[in-house]
Amino acid sequence: MCQLWLLLGAVICFLPVSVYLLENGLARTPPMGWLAWERFRCNTDCKNDPDNCISEQLFRTMTDLVVSQGYAAVGYQYINVDDCWLEKERNIHGQLVPDRQRFPSGMKSLADYVHAKGLKFGIYQDFGNYTCAGYPGILGYLQVDAETFGSWDVDYVKLDGCYAHPSEMDRGYPEFGYYLNQTGKAMVYSCSWPVYQIYAGMQPNYTAIIQHCNLWRNFDDIQDSWDSVQSIMDYYGNNQDTVVPNSGPGHWNDPDMLIIGNFGLSYEQSKTQMAIWAILAAPLLMSVDLRTIRPEYKAILQNKKIIAVDQDPLGIQGRRIYKHKGIEIWSRPITPLYQNYFSYAIAFVNRRTDGTPSDVAVTLKELGLVSPTGYRVEDLYEDVDYGVLTPQTKIKVKVNPSGVVILRADVQPDFNRRVP
Amino acid sequence: MCQLWLLLGAVICFLPVSVYLLENGLARTPPMGWLAWERFRCNTDCKNDPDNCISEQLFRTMTDLVVSQGYAAVGYQYINVDDCWLEKERNIHGQLVPDRQRFPSGMKSLADYVHAKGLKFGIYQDFGNYTCAGYPGILGYLQVDAETFGSWDVDYVKLDGCYAHPSEMDRGYPEFGYYLNQTGKAMVYSCSWPVYQIYAGMQPNYTAIIQHCNLWRNFDDIQDSWDSVQSIMDYYGNNQDTVVPNSGPGHWNDPDMLIIGNFGLSYEQSKTQMAIWAILAAPLLMSVDLRTIRPEYKAILQNKKIIAVDQDPLGIQGRRIYKHKGIEIWSRPITPLYQNYFSYAIAFVNRRTDGTPSDVAVTLKELGLVSPTGYRVEDLYEDVDYGVLTPQTKIKVKVNPSGVVILRADVQPDFNRRVP
Numbered sequence: 073m074c075q076l077w078l079l080l081g082a083v084i085c086f087l088p089v090s091v092y093l094l095e096n097g098l099a100r101t102p103p104m105g106w107l108a109w110e111r112f113r114c115n116t117d118c119k120n121d122p123d124n125c126i127s128e129q130l131f132r133t134m135t136d137l138v139v140s141q142g143y144a145a146v147g148y149q150y151i152n153v154d155d156c157w158l159e160k161e162r163n164i165h166g167q168l169v170p171d172r173q174r175f176p177s178g179m180k181s182l183a184d185y186v187h188a189k190g191l192k193f194g195i196y197q198d199f200g201n202y203t204c205a206g207y208p209g210i211l212g213y214l215q216v217d218a219e220t221f222g223s224w225d226v227d228y229v230k231l232d233g234c235y236a237h238p239s240e241m242d243r244g245y246p247e248f249g250y251y252l253n254q255t256g257k258a259m260v261y262s263c264s265w266p267v268y269q270i271y272a273g274m275q276p277n278y279t280a281i282i283q284h285c286n287l288w289r290n291f292d293d294i295q296d297s298w299d300s301v302q303s304i305m306d307y308y309g310n311n312q313d314t315v316v317p318n319s320g321p322g323h324w325n326d327p328d329m330l331i332i333g334n335f336g337l338s339y340e341q342s343k344t345q346m347a348i349w350a351i352l353a354a355p356l357l358m359s360v361d362l363r364t365i366r367p368e369y370k371a372i373l374q375n376k377k378i379i380a381v382d383q384d385p386l387g388i389q390g391r392r393i394y395k396h397k398g399i400e401i402w403s404r405p406i407t408p409l410y411q412n413y414f415s416y417a418i419a420f421v422n423r424r425t426d427g428t429p430s431d432v433a434v435t436l437k438e439l440g441l442v443s444p445t446g447y448r449v450e451d452l453y454e455d456v457d458y459g460v461l462t463p464q465t466k467i468k469v470k471v472n473p474s475g476v477v478i479l480r481a482d483v484q485p486d487f488n489r490r491v492p
Numbered sequence: 493m494c495q496l497w498l499l500l501g502a503v504i505c506f507l508p509v510s511v512y513l514l515e516n517g518l519a520r521t522p523p524m525g526w527l528a529w530e531r532f533r534c535n536t537d538c539k540n541d542p543d544n545c546i547s548e549q550l551f552r553t554m555t556d557l558v559v560s561q562g563y564a565a566v567g568y569q570y571i572n573v574d575d576c577w578l579e580k581e582r583n584i585h586g587q588l589v590p591d592r593q594r595f596p597s598g599m600k601s602l603a604d605y606v607h608a609k610g611l612k613f614g615i616y617q618d619f620g621n622y623t624c625a626g627y628p629g630i631l632g633y634l635q636v637d638a639e640t641f642g643s644w645d646v647d648y649v650k651l652d653g654c655y656a657h658p659s660e661m662d663r664g665y666p667e668f669g670y671y672l673n674q675t676g677k678a679m680v681y682s683c684s685w686p687v688y689q690i691y692a693g694m695q696p697n698y699t700a701i702i703q704h705c706n707l708w709r710n711f712d713d714i715q716d717s718w719d720s721v722q723s724i725m726d727y728y729g730n731n732q733d734t735v736v737p738n739s740g741p742g743h744w745n746d747p748d749m750l751i752i753g754n755f756g757l758s759y760e761q762s763k764t765q766m767a768i769w770a771i772l773a774a775p776l777l778m779s780v781d782l783r784t785i786r787p788e789y790k791a792i793l794q795n796k797k798i799i800a801v802d803q804d805p806l807g808i809q810g811r812r813i814y815k816h817k818g819i820e821i822w823s824r825p826i827t828p829l830y831q832n833y834f835s836y837a838i839a840f841v842n843r844r845t846d847g848t849p850s851d852v853a854v855t856l857k858e859l860g861l862v863s864p865t866g867y868r869v870e871d872l873y874e875d876v877d878y879g880v881l882t883p884q885t886k887i888k889v890k891v892n893p894s895g896v897v898i899l900r901a902d903v904q905p906d907f908n909r910r911v912p
Contacts, residue, residue, distance in 0.1 A: 109847075110847045111847050111848060112847070112848060113846060113847055113848045115848060124848070295845035295846065295847070296845045296846070296847045296893045296894070297718070297845040297893075297894070298717070298718065299719065299845075300845065331847075334847065334893070335758060335759075335760045335847075335892045335893040335894055335895055336718075336758055336760070336761070336845060336893055336894050337758055338755060338756055338757055338758045338761075339755075340755045340756070341756070341758075359847070425715035425716045425717040425719075425720060425756060426533060426715065426716065427529075427530045427531050427532070427715070427716045427751075427754065427755075427779070428531060428532060428533045428535060428544070472755045473716045473717075473754070473755040473756055474716070474717070474755055474756050475755055
């Protein structure tokens with residue numbers, strides 16, 4: 073970065089902001105796809121576990137299934153490699169080399185495979201000296217690595233933050249983003265910038281982060297448990313005044329992967345994760361074995377009505393608007409709008425463990441839905457249409473323990489004012 | 493009790509032990525059945541929720557399903573009412589009265605219904621002034637209530653300990669057991685005696701508890717969550733030196749209900765609860781809506797091989813024999829025996845949440861399986877027969893996060909010594 077200024081001199085003194093801005097036109101809605109990490113981790117034992125190790129075969133298989141099993145048709149688009157794809161050493165030109173045993177055809181070939189299926193290809197690196205699993209990081213090689221990714225036709229880069237100084241991230245994340253842009257290949261840029269700074273006790277500069285990243289992690293890695301999902305919900309609920317305003321088309325808070333269909337979540341809990349991630353305008357990155365997922369979990373991941381909430385074009389992240397005795401209500405403004413009134417997705421979550429469903433009764437007005445023209449309300453999991461309700465209408469839902477009821481309330485135009 | 497001594501005088505000075513001993517010949521293996529509490533709680537709102545409120549209709553429905561859906565055929569036998577079945581006042585004779593709206597036919601009629609289906613009928617009361625939900629307790633009415641239960645042909649009594657002094661339980665629980673015995677109707681006697689004493693900082697007198705109760709609760713009520721199941725596993729593992737020796741035919745530690753098929757456990761976690769409860773020689777009391785349970789959860793509850801472990805005639809409760817980095821191994825000695833060698837059920841539990849299965853490899857010898865004649869080993873969930881293995885054989889299992897692998901190892905007779 074310093075060298076750049078010295079070389080280019082005064083003529084580009086006005087360029088720093090625009091040079092470093094992301095401006096890749098990508099991720100106008102939260103990215104959707106499949107990401108290896110939560111389910112497959114750093115399993116490199118292809119000898120004893122050939123079907124589950126991190127290898128080109130695994131990604132080709134998942135690519136095939138994303139298309140053949142209908143995930144692509146509902147919007148899942150990215151096939152994302154995570155850590156543990158690299159050789160431990162760069163080549164003599166200082167370039168990254170994929171593991172020769174596990175990715176014998178190389179990453180360009182894998183990207184081509186993914187592209188030929190109509191999908192997009194994502195890769196993982198780390199801003200530090202090493203990736204979290206100890207493979208070579210980009211430090212000292214920002215430009216060459218960005219160029220390598222461009223040459224491989226990569227569509228998405230997740231840049232982790234292990235083995236790096238959080239204080240250097242304010243400089244380094246934009247710099248790598250600059251080199252990504254310089255390749256001429258538009259790549260979604262996923263940053264771990266704020267989470268490592270928060271861990272280090274720093275206050276992230278979200279004004280900068282928004283300008284330089286398409287998405288960013290704010291909190292812990294998700295694990296295969298309801299406790300983990302709940303801790304993430306709590307983080308985004310408790311910190312919503314800080315994080316919600318940063319979200320919007322092109323730049324998203326990332327609460328981490330969907331773990332639906334794995335080992336740790338019940339069916340109810342899985343429905344809750346999907347609903348709350350949609351309220352949060354979260355990237356929807358499945359991390360699950362698509363070969364063995366049970367049909368009821370697949371149906372959650374492919375719920376078009378909830379995906380439509382997640383992908384709402386306004387890109388306004390929702391908020392937790394009520395929390396009392398284990399009952400939470402989350403709300404997100406969505407399209408369509410009528411005059412100054414939004415439509416809304418509303419999720420009722422029961423965090424209680426007392427065995428039997430809880431009733432929640434509330435008027436639309438109490439939820440902030442005050443358009444005198446009323447709202448058409450439907451349940452997004454159950455086939456229930458409430459019809460058009462006024463702000464005074466009290467709706468009553470029965471929420472299962474650790475489960476959710478998610479409604480969509482579309483504001484109605486004023487039919488009385490219509491010209492016949 | 494004091495009055496009793498005064499009245500009966502010296503002639504029965506030698507009787508206190510035998511008079512008060514349980515000796516009902518019941519529960520030679522851990523009781524199996526269905527119990528309302530965890531799933532249906534104290535829902536008394538039959539007006540708005542007629543299908544789920546605590547009512548004779550609910551118990552009749554569950555009775556029918558226990559039979560028609562095959563639960564009775566694999567050993568589930570008791571249909572147990574829990575709290576909230578009573579009127580708030582006793583009748584003019586001081587007798588308990590079931591809620592007139594919700595149990596209009598009365599408890600004798602319900603018991604008859606259950607018996608006509610070939611099952612047994614259980615009821616709930618509390619040693620204190622009130623039940624936990626505030627209905628009349630037995631204090632001051634021990635004899636009359638025992639007689640009432642006898643007259644209703646009750647087969648099983650759970651006696652809770654809310655609104656009672658734990659220090660009085662050492663006297664009161666045996667006294668009520670005495671009156672139950674006096675009815676001439678044999679009733680399984682389920683006590684909450686130790687758990688309330690432990691909460692009060694007392695050391696339960698298990699020597700007495702074993703003599704007077706068929707089963708007893710040691711720890712917290714189960715809730716609809718994996719956290720709750722894990723806390724119970726931890727309790728019985730951490731306190732096994734105290735509690736395991738108290739278990740045996742006729743007298744069992746009760747880690748509380750099976751919550752399999754409800755809202756909070758994943759499929760893997762459900763398999764883990766069933767396996768560990770069998771290792772613990774636990775009563776198997778399902779608390780689930782049998783009208784809506786999904787078939788894969790029903791299959792867990794009806795797993796005959798695991799039920800056979802639970803019901804093993806030796807009645808020896810198992811132990812946690814290994815715990816390290818989230819991996820636990822639990823072991824229970826079972827039949828058949830050969831010379832001085834037991835057979836075993838062995839459960840491998842993965843408490844980790846890191847997304848991908850963990851390998852566990854161990855020799856039979858390291859598990860304490862040392863018979864030179866070897867063991868026939870099979871997996872009790874998966875259709876895997878390992879054949880006959882020697883103590884030196886290393887077995888390797890892959891355990892899913894929050895999941896279990898449970899094996900049965902039957903000690904082999906010495907074929908070499910067989911007379912041809």
